[in-house]
Amino acid sequence: MRFIIEHLDPEVFRWCELEYKHISLVVSEENVVFTNVRSGADKLSGRIEEKSVKELKPDFGKICILDPKAKKTLSPDDASLFDSFLFGGVLGNHPMDGRTEKELSAQMPDCEIRNLGDVQMSTDTAVLVAKRILVDKIPFDKLEFKDEIEIELDDGFSNILPYRYLIEDGKPVLPYGLIDYLMHEDETNQM
Numbered sequence: 432m433r434f435i436i437e438h439l440d441p442e443v444f445r446w447c448e449l450e451y452k453h454i455s456l457v458v459s460e461e462n463v464v465f466t467n468v469r470s471g472a473d474k475l476s477g478r479i480e481e482k483s484v485k486e487l488k489p490d491f492g493k494i495c496i497l498d499p500k501a502k503k504t505l506s507p508d509d510a511s512l513f514d515s516f517l518f519g520g521v522l523g524n525h526p527m528d529g530r531t532e533k534e535l536s537a538q539m540p541d542c543e544i545r546n547l548g549d550v551q552m553s554t555d556t557a558v559l560v561a562k563r564i565l566v567d568k569i570p571f572d573k574l575e576f577k578d579e580i581e582i583e584l585d586d587g588f589s590n591i592l593p594y595r596y597l598i599e600d601g602k603p604v605l606p607y608g609l610i611d612y613l614m615h616e617d618e619t620n621q622m
């Protein structure tokens with residue numbers, strides 16, 4: 432089973448890098464392909480392709496696109512229906528802007544699409560949730576989530592992440608280093 436991340440942002444920003452590293456750990460490097468990476472490949476681990484998934488499609492067998500706008504929810508049985516699962520490598524815009532549909536589903540109309548609920552998750556959360564469903568065979572409605580999390584910063588302020596996160600062992604699962612990054616990012620840092 433292959434997990435494809437079509438990078439859609441202009442750069443591999445630090446936040447994105449942390450999410451992508453988390454993805455490589457979650458599904459392991461040999462099962463992940465980052466496509467459409469024009470620069471910043473040195474920050475990633477796994478198979479990295481400069482070309483878009485739209486050009487490389489024949490390499491990837493039967494592809495399922497994970498799109499919040501899909502009508503059907505991903506189920507454990509989908510593991511045997513598809514060879515590859517495709518995600519948008521994009522930092523979430525809040526509110527959701529339908530970018531997955533515009534940039535992936537609408538341009539690859541021969542691929543089936545599935546949702547992971549109708550609330551936007553970070554890309555690494557979406558990959559982790561898909562792995563729990565497809566590999567660990569836990570149906571979507573048996574997973575625990577928290578919508579919107581608040582990260583307390585050192586200076587008394589806090590940062591709200593307006594996305595859905597998976598709860599495991601009583602805590603939201605976040606990329607390693609994200610809290611530290613949010614604590615120390617300054618105004619010159621782009622997300």
Ligand SMILES: C[S@@+](CC[C@H](N)C(=O)[O-])C[C@H]1O[C@@H](n2cnc3c(N)ncnc32)[C@H](O)[C@@H]1O
Nearest residue numbers: 497498499518519523528529530531547552557
């Ligand atoms: C941060 S989300 C971006 C979503 C984008 N703003 C939109 O409205 O389509 C990054 C990727 O994670 C996956 N994803 C996140 N939440 C999802 C959901 N609820 N259902 C299916 N896929 C989801 C999609 O592949 C999406 O492209």
